[in-house]
Amino acid sequence: MLNDLPKDIIEYLITELPPFTGVLIIRTDSEGNIIDHHGPHKEYLRLVPKVGKLIHEHVPALFSMVPPLVSPMVLHNIQSNTDVYADIHIVEANEDEYWIFFVDQSNQVAGIRDIIQKMNEEKFREETKVSLPESSEPYEVFEDLILNIENEYTATIHSKIPSWFSSLAPKYYLNSEIKFTEIFPYLEVFMFEANDFWSNKKDGKIESGIWSETIKKGKDIALTAFAIYNKGKKFMLIRPMDDDIDKEQMALQMAREQKLAYEKLEKTESKLKTLLDYKDKFVSIVSHDLRSPVAAVLGIAELLVNDKNELTKLDDFYQEMIFNIREEMIRLLDYNDKLYHWSNLELGNFKVVKEKASLLKIIEITHRTASNKLEEKGIKFSTNLKTDITIEVDLSLFQQVLNNLVSNAIKFTPKNGNIFVRVKEDDDIRICVVDSGIGIPKDISKSIFSGFSRKSTMGTGGEKGTGLGLGIVKKIIDAHGFTINVESEIGAGSKFIITIPEKAG
């Protein structure tokens, strides 16, 4: 076509006949070397196009664009000279000849240039925290859709159609009229703010909230809108915000997931606590209700044992059986009492009422309570306390602590051993129950106060234990605000240390 036209006809076409006027045409070979040119090159290019020179030396944007991948190929809004923006069409004329058309878009671009320039400068400044030099070229972002607002519902499209918009709403072009609130119902809400802002007639912009649109199945994009007032004109710029949104979304998502996990944890914890309470209540009720039948059986056993007349009628085997029944019932009752006591401590069903008490007396009572068992195993009990110390404790509970510790010590001390209660007073008061027993293995000493140490509760004399004693001790000590620790060496004995802090004592 053009090839067939004489050169001067082409010149006439593009200088005199609208709509061709003002178009620059450059012909190149398949490598982009300029063959010739027609039209107002001064408008489009800084230098005169030179025959034989590569086209991209004039327009860097055309680097490796000749030959184009498809023909015709159109590049939009390419800045070809200061203040000049052109659509560049590359058309294959024949295999080794290409026609490149420059169509001025500066007026189109000029309308939105200011806006984009301003917005980009701002964005650039935000991102880099430096200001752009005055003369710098704008870097264009053509992902924005710019609307020239006419009234509440209609606008004309004032920019090239970005690809996201053409997949959302095909059939719109530059200068198309558009009922924008139908396509973006979200903007109906933003228009309240925007109208307020425009009515002030001050240059500037306001930003909307974020909304998202589905551009194709499974693909959403997030958008924000800017209402812009520029030199008496109202614009709406709609901008996709992929990068920013991703970051914001991630942060928010993480914060919320954490919150959800935390809420769940809290819920599980309270559920668990309820369950544990149930367990303690159950134990408490069962041990309470078991007490009377056990005590009744024990009473009968006592009766039989004490009725010497009847007893002697039985042979030795049956006599021993009856003694065994009594022993086992005593143990069962003791275990049951401890269980009851322990579960109530666990439930918090007790109150510590502190009063002034004589430590010497507490130790004496402990000694007396344990005297039978001490005698049985030939264990020597002693204390270093000579002059009395007054401590402030719940007397009956604290007495139990010492009783438990000493009976525990007896259990794990072989025949003819020693149990020593050492009291030390400086700022704090320390009461140590030291035995010469078998000691406590390391793995047990860690869980020894938990109330249910399953391992090794068998004493040196074959005594059976409940494992509850030390759990009870720990609960009572804690409730007083005291501390208890254990030091032990296998084969050398154990030492339980109660510390009464100065102000608590």
Next chain:
Amino acid sequence: MLGSFAVGKTSLVQRFVNSIFSEKYQTTIGVKIDQKIVDVDGSEVNLLLWDIHGEDDYQKVKPAYIMGSSGCFIVVDGTRKASLEIGYELIEMAKKTAPNSVIVVLINKCDLKDEWDITNDDIAGLRSAGFEVIETSAKTNSAIDTAFYTISKLMLNK
């Protein structure tokens, strides 16, 4: 769709409009508007559904979003008591900014009834305050159509 975060607003809309459900929780940023036409006793109603991001310390719902609405779903997560408190706050906000809007409360995730924190007393409280309350599950598609039908009908009768 109003409610605390992660109560199931997006899931309810997606179930209703696109018949899909995803276990994955994806924070909604901003507003997503979907459309669906429903048949209410013979007349067609075009619903514009505004799925608004969840209310919490990080994102506050803008009253402007509610202003022009004809109806609001207040969505509560049955397994999270805290979401009911936020629901009550949003009810107050909706009443103030859109006095003509009808309100329907959805207690969502009724497939997890075992784990519900919201009690029958809570629900009775909402009902005695004059609200329509519907128990839904986006997961098992329980009472979703009922919910949208109910609010459409209330909006039409307004």
